[in-house]
Amino acid sequence: MPSIRSLEKRLVLNATAELTALGELLVQGDAGFDTIESSLTTGGELQFTDSVTGVIPITIGHDVFGNPIRVDSIGVDAITSGRVRVDLGGGNDSLHLRLPDGLNATVRGGLGNDTVDVEVLSPSTIGNEVEVSGEMISVSGNAKTSFELLPELGTSVVNITELTTQDVGHVDLGEAPITVHDRVQLLGLQDDLVLESSLTTPVLEVTGQGAVRQLSTSTLVVDDLDVTADAGVTLNQSSNEISTVRILTSDSDVRLVSQSDLIVEQINAGDARVEVLANSINDSADDNLADLIADELLLEANDGIGNVRELELQSVTQLDVDAGDGNVDLVSLAVDEPVVARIEFGSGDFRLEQFGGLDLTLESVIVDQGSIWVRNDGDVIIKDVVAGDGYVDVHAEGDLILVDDDSIEDGPDRKLDPEIVALGTDGRVRLASDQRIVASDNVQIQAASIEAGAVTLSAPVIELGQQFEINTGDGVGIARQFTPRPELDPEDLVPPNPDLPPRPAAPPVAPEPGELTEAFYQHDSIRTNILSQFDVNDAEGILSVNVGTEGENGLTLLIDWGAESDRFQRVENLPGSFQTASVSHVYMEDDILNSTLNGRGSATDPLNVLFAVEHHESIVLLGESISQPNTKGILVSMDVPGSVISSTDNPLTLTSSGPILESGAAFFVIPRVNVPLAFLPIRDVIPEPVDPVTPVAMTTTTTLTSVTFETSEASSSPASIRDEYFQLRALSPDPDAADLIEPIRLPERTLEGDSLNRLFSQLPDGEYEIQYVIDEADERTILQVELRDGRPIQTGDDLEAGTLRLTPLDLDDSDLDDSNSDQLPSEERDRDE
Known part of the structure; x- marks a missing residue:
């Protein structure tokens, strides 16, 4: 039974409690600083206390005289409306409200800074509805607890310091704009959190099993957002201002918008x-x-x-x-x-x-x-990448794969639908892979820059499909084909016959459909002219070759002319599309007479020219191997020495004087003597002089002894033995001029067997005589020959038929001493007989 207290005269209470006619328990504070706390008695009844006056009596009705009937506590069943209403009034009030199961509460703070702490007692089977307004609000409940934030009476906004809920089933922040100066913590929610109006707070922390979302009428302004929600987070209003997301975790979609x-x-x-x-x-x-x-x-x-x-x-x-x-x-x-x-x-x-x-x-x-x-x-797969004013730089430790999903948009010139584009003053493309770069059919790359390496592809293995193109500087450099790389036939490395006219320059001819076309240049199109006189003692040569393939542009021809003067030349920006590049070079007299560059062995040998072709310097492909279909669609795979796929030159082949351009070769033939004498190349003949051998004759001496005959041999050099030998003369093309060099004494047996042929193979091109010399005053010509490439040739004065290449001379037998005839070469003895 609740204890009933009679009204004491002149007793002033800070707070009062009354059970209203509507069955609500109304607790009211005064204008001072109230500190109110509720609790349950041992009998399960609700009791309120004031920190100043102690137990707050609860008016539950009036007696027959109209006097109030008060009790210290009240059972939950007596509160027939199921609600406790607390009006704190003026002052900085504090309320700690403990709610038993099934009892709802409405708490309103008055003027001042009010602190409200609502605690729902467990266990709960019915649930509680808690509505609160105040400056410092804390609500702890359970899954059946529902909380709603109220504005102060007479206001249309909520202006509070802090809001905290713990394990509340449902939280409704209401329709009024809310400003929280410290923080909002809504922890352990069991249901969705829906923001209906604006919420401004430095910190918003929400955890729970429901969703967090906004209505179109709400705006969220928060410095730090920390949300954990199982059912998704949608804070997507364009007016939101969210500065920092600490931890936002959801098992469902998250959409976050902040201006x-x-x-x-x-x-x-x-x-x-x-x-x-x-x-x-x-x-x-x-x-x-x-x-x-x-x-x-x-x-x-x-x-x-x-x-x-x-x-x-x-x-x-x-x-x-x-x-x-x-x-x-x-x-x-x-x-x-x-x-x-x-x-x-x-x-x-x-x-x-x-x-x-x-x-x-x-x-x-x-x-x-x-x-x-x-x-x-x-791996990195690129389908469509565009840098409108800048570079594209992609590096994959796996494969780098370029794909064109819609080749019909490329257009006939492959320009309309590039897969990788880099525009502007810094429009560069760099693609690198530690494994492979693979471009499917119809892939194009465009870069606005034409600086060196503006488009660089680098990988150990590069595989390109059909209709591939790299375009730099809007067509300044265009590269399409990298296989098959030109390979010289062995016959391309053999100097041409000087007696035959050179091949005419090959006209540019586009290949027929399906015809195999080499990348970079057509090796069978290499042509050179016969050197022609330039000024007085110099000569001009012209090298021509078809470079590039259909649609390419900006190729570079690198040439090593095989001459000390202006040896290396770089010819840039050559058009492809089967056009012929013709480049001239002037050889100085000293180049012709003395150059031994590029393996040239003689002053009369052809001048050896080496060259390479590379794509525009803005296009660089680096790799150990390249694969790309030829014009028949057959895949061609080639290893690349030096790893520069965009050039036929191997950069690793170097000499102290410069690079070795080993991919292309051509020859300039030194003209015959029908050109002015000043242009004729002259150099020392290869054989070295042989020191004369003193003639030696063997004599026999017999000595008689008493018992036996002993025979011994001794050598002697009588003055009667003559100095006899063969010598070689290098004749001048001018019959009235002296020999090119002093006569050279030949070794013994030079004219026997194959010795003569071996001698010819060592001599530079020119006209020679072999003379038989007896002492210093008697010289007899026994053989006259003109050599080209180490072999005798037939001149206009030779016999018209047969294979004879030597010119026989009639010698009178009386001119030769019989005692020395045994020392003549066997060939001469036979001919004299």
């Missing part, structure tokens, strides 16, 4: 989708978390993404980015599935770095004014 700059520590949606739209999206500088974890990720920011630090992504399989006029810095930590990126924004740079060994697909990365930088430790 201010946003810093993210972590947003984790697991296998769901995350969409973040803000003025800028940046990473916190003091956390070590993966910033964005989602299966699908959409980032939109007017002023850049990842400007403080690179945003780290995890488990992303689909990436959509729009950075407006800002940069994009992302680190993707994909651990589950490959990433597909669809990115488009206005002005700024895009940076994406991914770890985890999985694929990254750049399905559509479009930057209107800026550059693109991508790193991935797995």
Whole structure:
């Protein structure tokens, strides 16, 4: 039974309690500083106390005299409306309200700074509804507790210091605009949190099993947002201003919108989708978390993404980015599935770095004014990448694969639908792979720059499909074909016959459909003229060759003329499309007489020219091997010594004087003597003089002894023995001029067997005589011959038929001493007989 207290005269209470006719328990404070607390008695009745007066008597009715009937406590069943109403009144009041199961509460603070703490006692089977207004609000409940935030009486806004709920089933922040000066903590929610009006607070922390979402009438202004929700987070109103997301975790989709700059520590949606739209999206500088974890990720920011630090992504399989006029810095930590990126924004740079060994697909990365930088430790697939005013730099530790999904849009000139584009003054493309670069059919790359290496592809293995093209400077450099690389036939390395006219320059002829065409240049189109006199003692030579293939432009011809003067020449910006490049060079007299460059063995040998062809310097392909179909569609794979695929030159072959251009060879024949004498190349004859051998004759002496005959031999050099030998003369083309050099004494047996042929093979081109010399005063010509390439040739004065190449001379037998006839070569003895 509740105790009943009679009214004491002149007793003043700070707070009163009354059971109203409507069955509500009404507790009221006064204008002072009330401190009210409720509790349950041992009998389960509700009792209120005041920190000043103690127990607050509860008026439960009036007696027959009209006097109030008061009790110290009241049973829950006596509160027939099921609600406790508390009006704190003026002053800085404090209320700690303990609610038993099934009892609802409405608490309103008055003027002043009121603190309200509502505690729902458990267990609860019926539930409680709690409505509160005040400056400091704390509500702890259970799954059946419902909380609603009220404005103060007579106001249309909520202006409080702090709001905290713990384990409340449902929280309703109401329709009035809310300003919380300290923080809002809504922890352990069992139901959705729905924002109906504006909420402004430095800190919003929400955890629970429900969703967090906004109505179109609400606006969220928060400095620090910390949310954990199982059913998704949708804070998507364009008027939101969210400065920092501490930890936002959801098992469902997350959509976050802020018109201010946003810093993210972590947003984790697991296998769901995350969409973040803000003025800028940046990473916190003091956390070590993966910033964005989602299966699908959409980032939109007017002023850049990842400007403080690179945003780290995890488990992303689909990436959509729009950075407006800002940069994009992302680190993707994909651990589950490959990433597909669809990115488009206005002005700024895009940076994406991914770890985890999985694929990254750049399905559509479009930057209107800026550059693109991508790193991935797995494969990278590029379908459409455009840097409107900047560079494209992509590096894959796995394969780098270029794909054209819609080849019908390329157009007949392959210009309408490029897969990789870099425009503007810094329009460069660099693609690198630690494994392979693979371009499918119909892939094109365009770069505005024409600086060296503006488009560089680098990988150990490069595989290109049909209809491939690299275009720099809007057509200044165009490269399409890299196989088959020209290979010289052995006969291309043999100097031409000087007695035959050179091959005429090959006209540019486009190949027939299906005809095999070499990349860079056509080896069978190499032509040179016969050197023609230039000025007095110099000569001019012209080299011509068909360079490039259909549609190419800006090729470079590198030439080593095999002469000391102006030896190396670089001819740039040559058109392809089967046009013939003709380049002239003037050989100085000293070049013709003395050059032994490029393996030239004699002054009368042809001048050896080496050359190579490379694509425009803005186009560089580096790799150990190249594969690409030929014009018949047959795949051609070739290793590349020196690893420069865009050139036929091997940069590793060097000499102290310069590079060795080993891929192409040509020859300039030194003209015969029918040109002016001043132009004739002259040099020393190869054989060295032989020291004369003193003639030696063997004599026999017999000595008689008493018993036997002994015979011994001794050598002697009688003065009667004559000095006899053969000598070689190098005749001058001018019959009235002296020999080119002094006569050379030949070794013994020079005219026997193959010795004469071996002698001819060692001599430079020219006209020679072999003389038989007896002492110094008697010289007899026994053989006269003209040599070319180490072999005798037939001149107009020779016999008209037969294979005889030597000119026999009639010698009178009486002119030769019989005693010396045995020393003549066997060939001469036979002919004299």
